[in-house]
Amino acid sequence: MSRLDDLRRQAVELDTGDPLARWRDEFVIDDPDLAYLDGNSLGMTPRRTIHRIHEVMATEWAEGLISSWEHWLDLPLHVGDELAPIIGAGPGEVVVHDSTSVNLYQLVRAAVDLASDRHLIGVESGEFPSDRYIVEGVAEQTGRQVRHDLDDPDFPIGDCAVIVRSLVDYRTAEIADLAGFTARAKEHDTRVIWDLSHAVGVLDLNLPSAGVELAVGCTYKFLNGGPGAPAFSYVSRDLIDRIANPVRGWFAQADQFRMDADWLQRDGIGRLMIGTPSILALEAARCGIALTAEAGISSIEQKAQSLTAFALACVDAVGLTSPTPRDETRRGGHVAVQHPDARELNRRLANDHRVVCDYRDPDIIRIGCSPLTTRHTDVVRVFEALETLGALD
Numbered sequence: 001m002s003r004l005d006d007l008r009r010q011a012v013e014l015d016t017g018d019p020l021a022r023w024r025d026e027f028v029i030d031d032p033d034l035a036y037l038d039g040n041s042l043g044m045t046p047r048r049t050i051h052r053i054h055e056v057m058a059t060e061w062a063e064g065l066i067s068s069w070e071h072w073l074d075l076p077l078h079v080g081d082e083l084a085p086i087i088g089a090g091p092g093e094v095v096v097h098d099s100t101s102v103n104l105y106q107l108v109r110a111a112v113d114l115a116s117d118r119h120l121i122g123v124e125s126g127e128f129p130s131d132r133y134i135v136e137g138v139a140e141q142t143g144r145q146v147r148h149d150l151d152d153p154d155f156p157i158g159d160c161a162v163i164v165r166s167l168v169d170y171r172t173a174e175i176a177d178l179a180g181f182t183a184r185a186k187e188h189d190t191r192v193i194w195d196l197s198h199a200v201g202v203l204d205l206n207l208p209s210a211g212v213e214l215a216v217g218c219t220y221k222f223l224n225g226g227p228g229a230p231a232f233s234y235v236s237r238d239l240i241d242r243i244a245n246p247v248r249g250w251f252a253q254a255d256q257f258r259m260d261a262d263w264l265q266r267d268g269i270g271r272l273m274i275g276t277p278s279i280l281a282l283e284a285a286r287c288g289i290a291l292t293a294e295a296g297i298s299s300i301e302q303k304a305q306s307l308t309a310f311a312l313a314c315v316d317a318v319g320l321t322s323p324t325p326r327d328e329t330r331r332g333g334h335v336a337v338q339h340p341d342a343r344e345l346n347r348r349l350a351n352d353h354r355v356v357c358d359y360r361d362p363d364i365i366r367i368g369c370s371p372l373t374t375r376h377t378d379v380v381r382v383f384e385a386l387e388t389l390g391a392l393d
């Protein structure tokens, strides 16, 4: 008898009682042998997205042609308003466009311009690479220095023009103290830009009540928006009209079609737009966002906690280690499992067992628990496969 037998039985029971189980049918999952645990990198394909993209192409593009731009022009704002409730934001506080990296650049640069007397920008050394690179780039371009020791009691928070921080750590899934850190920064009039990429669509967030003024995040992970789906920017209502877009495209121009006009930035969150939005990608993002909104972010968060707790129970049962917090309120929607052969094991899980997780340097297999598609029985498959691969003592 395997030490995982009990856990398999538990997994079956948990899946049977899962109130979100029916949402899996909304996705294209043709291979019964596939255990997909990488929805924290790329969410699965909603059936309605395929239908909607076909519909947009056949009617709005093929039939409507150029006239469809009448409603497409503001689609980034409409989709932003649809995403807003998922993060507790209101209408006019979110816009969906470009990539997380581009959006982060815009906000870092704009925040630095608002604090021109400050000589530092803060970002952790273990932060997601794109975020670090952007901070380092803006620091170089604007003559600032980068500081990494955000949690050091002596960190000179009051000298920072802005601090960039992920809410959920992309490796360990640890959740940072959103309200606490934002409040600490605010005491020094320092702005924080929160990267919600690994949090949105899996945590039940309320940015305004946490005092958050600025945030970015992607829609292709837990929001199931599709590969390269556009990202979002959130700016609190009070701040938006003080934000100067550092990338002056015509979509941020007050009167976009007055071609001879000098630059005059439009009002509202639309001032963060740059150029022509990718309509098909936006429509795909919109379908994923709608699924999350319909299923309910609070139920989604609860299921993520159940899946990750179960994954950690498996980790313990087989004697592996994990840096993911045990406190369910302090972890996001994935579980990091450490193993010295993690890279090779991750490859073999996918190739030999149809168990798709992902690998992060130096020794982490990430088990992504995407509540609309992941089952507890998918999670236990990771450990059963690791046992078969001889990876457990």
Ligand SMILES: Cc1ncc(COP(=O)(O)O)c(C=O)c1O
Pocket (backbone or CB within 6 Å): 099, 100, 101, 102, 128, 130, 131, 166, 170, 195, 197, 198, 218, 231
């Ligand atoms: C935490 C975090 N920030 C930023 C990015 C970069 O996103 P994009 O490729 O959309 O610019 C990612 C991508 O996975 C990410 O995980």
